[in-house]
Amino acid sequence: MLEKQNVQTRGFHNVYDEEGNAIGFQVCIRSTYYKGVWLSQIRVGDVVVDGEHFGRDKQTWIINGVEYDADQMEKLSTIHWHILDVATIVVKKPGGLAQGYHDVEVNFGTPGSYTPPMFAIPPKDKSEWDKPFDIEVFSKLAVRPYKNRMIIV
Amino acid sequence: MATPAIKGPKRGVSIYSYSGEWGVTMNLEDCFKDMYDMGATGVEILANGHIENYPQPTNEWMDNWFRLCTKYNITPVEYGHWVTSRLYRGEMELNTEESLRMLKQDIILAHRLGFTVLRTKLGVIDWVLTPVRNWREIILGALDLAERYNVCMCPEIHMPTALSSKMVADYVEFIDKYQTNNFGLNIDFGTFQNANMPNFPGTPEDGSPCSYPHELRPLLPYIHACHAKFNNMSEDFQETTIPYPEIIKEFVDGGWDGYFLSEYEGPHKDEPGFVSEQLKRQHVMMKRILGY
Numbered sequence: 408m409l410e411k412q413n414v415q416t417r418g419f420h421n422v423y424d425e426e427g428n429a430i431g432f433q434v435c436i437r438s439t440y441y442k443g444v445w446l447s448q449i450r451v452g453d454v455v456v457d458g459e460h461f462g463r464d465k466q467t468w469i470i471n472g473v474e475y476d477a478d479q480m481e482k483l484s485t486i487h488w489h490i491l492d493v494a495t496i497v498v499k500k501p502g503g504l505a506q507g508y509h510d511v512e513v514n515f516g517t518p519g520s521y522t523p524p525m526f527a528i529p530p531k532d533k534s535e536w537d538k539p540f541d542i543e544v545f546s547k548l549a550v551r552p553y554k555n556r557m558i559i560v
Numbered sequence: 561m562a563t564p565a566i567k568g569p570k571r572g573v574s575i576y577s578y579s580g581e582w583g584v585t586m587n588l589e590d591c592f593k594d595m596y597d598m599g600a601t602g603v604e605i606l607a608n609g610h611i612e613n614y615p616q617p618t619n620e621w622m623d624n625w626f627r628l629c630t631k632y633n634i635t636p637v638e639y640g641h642w643v644t645s646r647l648y649r650g651e652m653e654l655n656t657e658e659s660l661r662m663l664k665q666d667i668i669l670a671h672r673l674g675f676t677v678l679r680t681k682l683g684v685i686d687w688v689l690t691p692v693r694n695w696r697e698i699i700l701g702a703l704d705l706a707e708r709y710n711v712c713m714c715p716e717i718h719m720p721t722a723l724s725s726k727m728v729a730d731y732v733e734f735i736d737k738y739q740t741n742n743f744g745l746n747i748d749f750g751t752f753q754n755a756n757m758p759n760f761p762g763t764p765e766d767g768s769p770c771s772y773p774h775e776l777r778p779l780l781p782y783i784h785a786c787h788a789k790f791n792n793m794s795e796d797f798q799e800t801t802i803p804y805p806e807i808i809k810e811f812v813d814g815g816w817d818g819y820f821l822s823e824y825e826g827p828h829k830d831e832p833g834f835v836s837e838q839l840k841r842q843h844v845m846m847k848r849i850l851g852y
Contacts, residue, residue, distance in 0.1 A: 409583045411830065441579035442609040447647055484647050484658075487614050491583040520646035520683040529687050536687035536720075542652045 413439045414513055414555035415493055421503030421559060429503030432456075435493040436513050436553065444517045446470065447484040451477035452514025452550040454498050461498045469495040504559045511557055516549035524548045569811050571846055572602025572637050572819040574787065575610050577839060580829025582609070588624075592632040594836050598843040602637035602819040603629075604679065604785075607666060609640075611673075615665050625673060637819045638677040638746070638785045639670035639711075645683025645692050653683065656697045663702045663713075671709035677785045678706075679746050680713040689721050696734060699743055706742035712784045714746040719753060723771040723779060735782055745782045750789040750825065755801045773806040780814040788820035793841035797848065808849045820846065 410416060418435030434454065438444070451468070454461040463477040470488050474497070488494060496513065519525055524545045530536065573595050578586055588610065595603065607614055612621050629636060643663050645654045663680070670678055682691040682698070692698075699713060706713055721727055728745070735743055751771040776783075791801045808820075822842055828834040 408585070411584050437583075441576060441582070442606050442642075443614065444608070445644060445647060447649075448644065450649075481649055487608065489612060489614060490609055491612065518646050520644050521642060521681040522684065522689075523687050537690065538687075539685050540652070540687075542646075542650060545646060546649060 409437050409491065409493070412555060413437060413553035414511055414557075416555065416557050418493065418495060419511070419557045419559070422497060423503075429501075431498050431500045432504045432559070433495050433497045434511055434513060434557075435495050436515070437493050438488065438490050439553075440490065440517070443487050443489040445484050446475065446480040446486045446488060447482060448517040449477075449480050449488065450516050450518065450546055450549045451480070452516075452552075453512075454496060455512040455514070455552075456498075456504065456509050458510075461500065465499045467497045469497065506559050508556060508558055510554070512552050512554045514550050514552050516551050518545035518549040526551070566852060567817050569808065569816060569850060570602055570819050571598075571600045571843055571850075572604065572635075572821045573598075573600045573839060574604035574606075574638070574640070574821045574823045576604070576606055576640070577822055577824040577829075577835055579609070580835065581832060584830070585832045589628055592628045592634060594839065595634060596632040598840050599847070600822070600843065601633060602635045602821065604638035604640055604787075604821045605636075605673075606640040607669065608642060611669075615669060617669075622672070629674065636674040636676075638679050638714075638821055639666070639673065639675035640679040640681070641666040641670070642681040643683065643698060652685065653692045653694065656694045656701065659692075659694070659698045660701045663698060664705055667702060667705050667709050667711055667713075670711055676711055677744075677746070678711050678713045679716055679785070679787075682715055687720075688725075688727075689718065690727060691715065699734070700738075703738065703740055703742050707740075712742050712744050714744045714784050716746040716748050716787065717751060718748040718787075719750045719770045721751065721770065723747075723751060723775040728779070732779070732782055744784040745779065746785050746787060747776070747779070747783055748787040748789050748823070749802050749804075749807055750787075752807055753789075753791070753802050773803060773810045776807070776810040777814055780811070780816045783816065783818065785818055786811075786820050787823045788842070788846070789823045789825055790838070790842050791824075791826040793838050793845065795841070797841050797845045799842065799845060804845060805849055808846070812850070 415435040421429045421432045451463045754769040
């Protein structure tokens, strides 16, 4: 079963190369949205650990056993991330994370298409409700932070 | 597959209601057990939420699906799916060809799973939920396939959309023009919501509903399934935000035949057992009003 919160404690550990050197860490997330999404709908933001930011160029995502970078995912509109599958985010960080507690924040999201932009506030003036949305607003508002405090052993 | 004998409104559940527990404390069989307890005989699933390995479920998953439907006497009623219009970064709408690719894939899968109604979510372009500009071309392009697979594509009329809106009039005009049984309406009862919930954000702010139950009557022939939306069932089996007795009366008096699929939209969805109890309260209410 999945853990209730978005950032899963299971799967959080350092990753190593063949010589046994820590080259980064991985963190698993699930979608707490009620439906899965096509990979091209996923907007990748920073992973933040104890205040240190790791941008999309430092991340790869493993979904259904296949590893992608953020740019690749944005082109894949026929591969589906199911809500019962955790995505493993592998983050490059030479030396990995130190033993002990870490505040981990994963930023990502998906712009919906059958609703107004999520988390947007409707215009006060209802006469503006039939004006087309600004597409830029969708991508900006889609990315949200999800947090957990977890241990590297 | 179970064949309900009743002609008239029948009780079913949308698995969406369980989304706060889905995969954490409940699986598909848990949902079906719950539905069996409340005497629900129909189900809506969300393709993108509830079919493992969607859009290519395994044979094992398919076998289990039919096993559960038989074991718990559940008819597959409505298959929720999306024509995802904002599929690519920076693009507001999706071209007709690619929209059709997605739609046709779902028509075939819905049919394989035994569904006859599709809750077809089209992308929207503004706050009143106006559908994408190419919706007519998309639906037209899929009508033949929908007829061959015996499914009806139904956009959902969801607040803030009113029954007396241009959108609904446009859909009805389209159905009349093409004389089709493969495109229709799903009405979400939230459009009749006439009170806010205590301590929970919702519409309408001013207490006036988007639609009134009497407006249903001329639309009944176009409606193939309903989302029995609810937000708050009291312990004495009353829905405090949506006028269920008046709504159900319209369907019964109009001789409508189909499924009310419960859709819980209130708070505490992720508290184990909370939604199950709300659903059971709602089904007590519907059973009392319907008399069966």
